[in-house]
Amino acid sequence: MSTNSLGNDVPADANEHCPGPQSAGAGKAAGCAGCPNQEICSTQAQGPDPELSLVTERLQDIQHKILILSGKGGVGKSTFTAQLAFALASSDTDCDVGVVDIDICGPSVPLIMGCAGEQVHRSAAGWSPVYVQDNLAVMSIGFMLPNNNDGGDDESAAVIWRGPKKSGMIKQFLKDVDWPALDFLLFDTPPGTSDEHLAVVSLLKESGITGALIVTTPQEVALQDVRKEIDFCRKARVPILGVIENMAGFVCPSCHGHSQIFMPTTGGAQALCDDLGIPLLGSIPLDPRIGRACDFGSSFLDTCADSPAAQAYLAIIARIRQIVKQT
Template sequence: MTDVAEPQGTVPEDANDHCVGPEHELAGRASGCEGCPNQEICSTQASGPDPDLPIVAERLRNVRHKILILSGKGGVGKSTFTGQLAFALAGDEEKEIGVVDIDICGPSLPRIMGCEREEIHRSAAGWSPIYVQDNLGLMSIGFMLPDEDSAVIWRGPKKNGLIKQFLKDVDWGTGTDNTLDYMLFDTPPGTSDEHLSVVQLLRGSGISGAVIVTTPQEVALQDVRKEIDFCRKANVPIIGVVENMCGFVCPTCHGESRIFYPTTGGASALCKDLDIPLLGSIPLDPSIGRACDYGSSFIDTHADSPAAKAYVQIIHKIKQILESNI
């Protein structure tokens, strides 16, 4: 490894066993960073402040709440939750909602939100998001691909560059007289390039918090613990945990049975152990999958279902927590 000048500051005593965090001045160079898959990303960050941070902060200065939707493991319904949360928030016509899909290699939100065949347009003010409703806009790489089956085969720097463009070059209409009430960021599974990029780029404008989505079984919860650890080390407030697919609800009799059995107590036990709010549990419902395939709001089309009522309760809690933190 090339010798580097030793920065000022001291390595925490537990650096041999724990990550110092991506925001630390020794990130990527502390002894605890050895063997970490993100070591090169952290250690090769440009020294000094990113000159684009003030541009991002200015572009997003009128966004009231910026929420990261995270999951440690893929397939737990994170993008589904993001899409339905966006639809629900946009149900209030007085609110303006923006969604940024930073799952660069798996952009599913254009289909989930019913706008997969749209194209992005550029104006003097920047890229224009695709508007699903008058008060609900979406930006995704899915709108830039030649067709929906095209793979995005990019290394980290190119993905990070696109995320930066999404934050500094998209015109959300948040000028002097307009405010975006909620901006949701749908992230890929894990704690990698995209997560580090969005956290660092939002440093100047602030992050309201993260919602972490999981399923009840231990194989998912073990990755959620890593996601929680990432949030704490990156100084991202945790709004709470959503337990998805916690049971199957029969569409005829509404009877419920367990599909993913919570062998270690599920999200409830995890939240109690780590002192994190459990926002709620959403049962499996075949209608959720159909709503995503057709790009519609499940909460609107199946308002009386147990899953829709669970969504509404969770969204109410998220609003309460955000408003209490202002």
């Protein structure tokens, strides 16, 4: 987000003369014409969100809140989120970790983390997240779809929601879920810079965001969108902890030879990070066993500790721990 001449926060993709989504003229002023957020702003309640304080209160015992972002779909963002969560929770039994899946239309975290088919239970304290292990909790709309709650078996049912409804669900994930005290709360986001991203940044404005991790693959078609994601973070004042280059080559499990699958024609993530002054936290090579671990909802780092990809994951996670200690 940026700030207009009236001191109001405005979305990163807003028109030049945006009055701000919380102003009386939001969605109706002359500067709103043609803005991609016009419908959202004109239908939402104006003025400061009265429930923002409830979100802040609910998250007050969470130490680090980290967004995992990617400009391009299919770069392994959800996979990285899940493996990061597994590693943080497994490396230290005193480290409590939560994952919020805010990819409303494509929730894949329940399958990747081995808790698909679970249900969210209500109590006087609010919704209870699903626990993968004692110190690892997950929240996703995937737990609330009809195939999970009414005995149906249609796992291909689409979530067809407009922006305000998606934003409302994300708000519920934060203010209505009985989150325990956590060391890390990871947010798995959809690709791009859309309603979900604007909603979570706005909702975490008071409680604070530790930073964002940006996942990419080496080829230029992915890096092009990553540049947009970096621009979004800077406009929204979200600190960037670093970039992770995923699928950076393939190491043959038999001969250990290295092959480039996605060619870094413009220098890959390293060149991008050097150009924009952002740390590259590491590169993770392809390993077919990562996909198998995701399909079965298991920790790749536990089952394939000898893999070069697992060693790359561990090195990146160690750097993340070091960076967040300094924030």
